[in-house]
Amino acid sequence: MREQNFMTDPSSQTGMLCSLTQRVMIISPLPDRVRSLLVALSAECFDVFSLHEFNKGMLPALQPELLVYDALPLPLPSEGHTLEGGAELLADARDYHVPVLVLLDAPSFEEHKDEEFPGAELLKWPALPEEALSRIHSMLENRPAQAGSLEDIRVFKDIRVDLRKMKVERSGVRVELTKTEYDLLLYFIHSDGSVLTREMLLDDVWGSQFYGGSNVVDVHIKTLRKKLKDSAVSPRYIVTVRGAGYRLADDGLH
Incomplete structure (x- = not known):
């Protein structure tokens, strides 16, 4: 499992000091297709971790406030990176009270947009980074008081x-x-x-x-x-x- 920390160096931001951050974990087998979101999150002082695969134990280890799951199809058939294949990820995140933003391609989004996924929201991707950021800010602001806490x-x-x-x-x-x-x-x-x-x-x-x-x-x-x-x-x-x-x-x- 490869991990990259995309936290922006505060000195590289004009007039901005990242004194407080929130941690976002992105699970994507192909990080290039979510790079615009990585850059946008880092520019707003989010502490961003990008990982290729989800494994049990990573949520309590890294303790993210929010998880972004890239469920777009892969070029070759593969298990795991679909909405159905991410069932274990969604269940774990729900247990740990970590909200999840699920990225779907247009056909999958149309198929699932009216379904309910407790603790998760769907976003058609690609989208403007500003739209994704708006959703992320909203999810973080509206989560229950106990959500995101791994103290229990x-x-x-x-x-x-x-x-x-x-x-x-x-x-x-x-x-x-x-x-x-x-x-x-x-x-x-x-x-x-x-x-x-x-x-x-x-x-x-x-x-x-x-x-x-x-x-x-x-x-x-x-x-x-x-x-x-x-x-x-x-x-x-x-x-x-x-x-x-x-x-x-x-x-x-x-």
Whole structure:
């Protein structure tokens, strides 16, 4: 995946200092066909990232305020860059409360213009950059108050935790956890890879009033691993540190 940052150098703008910016992510397999929009956004002090493909995890990593999705047909048949092929992108953006401006060619726009796409708007492309900018400004101004905030989301590798809904997903599939398992997973994610002793886990997850043995930690980690399809032998998420406790498998935290 190639990434380009098109943020304009403030010194190159006459009389303008980009002290505050908003981040826009553009997904396009052929950036040249949206270059006029890239230039226009940069000229208005937007922090613009252009990527060729969409991958899970990029929204919490880059935290854009708005996403532009180029769904125009490709010269050769290819999956992904159509309105239907972008279903996963639209669903992810909706989950993260990131509004999406979808660019469509004239036939696709006429076909879909009367349909509703929650969290997304359609724009016939090519269009004047000023028209696209107007739509982007309007979408940013009119989004719900909580939209664009990723404070309620935690991501570790392909595990996604929605704090507001207390919902856990692995590779997009819901994982049903007990309250203690949920708290345990969240504690690991917030630990940033530090080694956690059984005593620390007992005090902070079960509470100081818990008087059971420390083996309760091992039992719950075993069931948590099973639900996450993890393995103590070849751990992907939780590593056993002999003689000490446990830690996250690596630095895959966003």
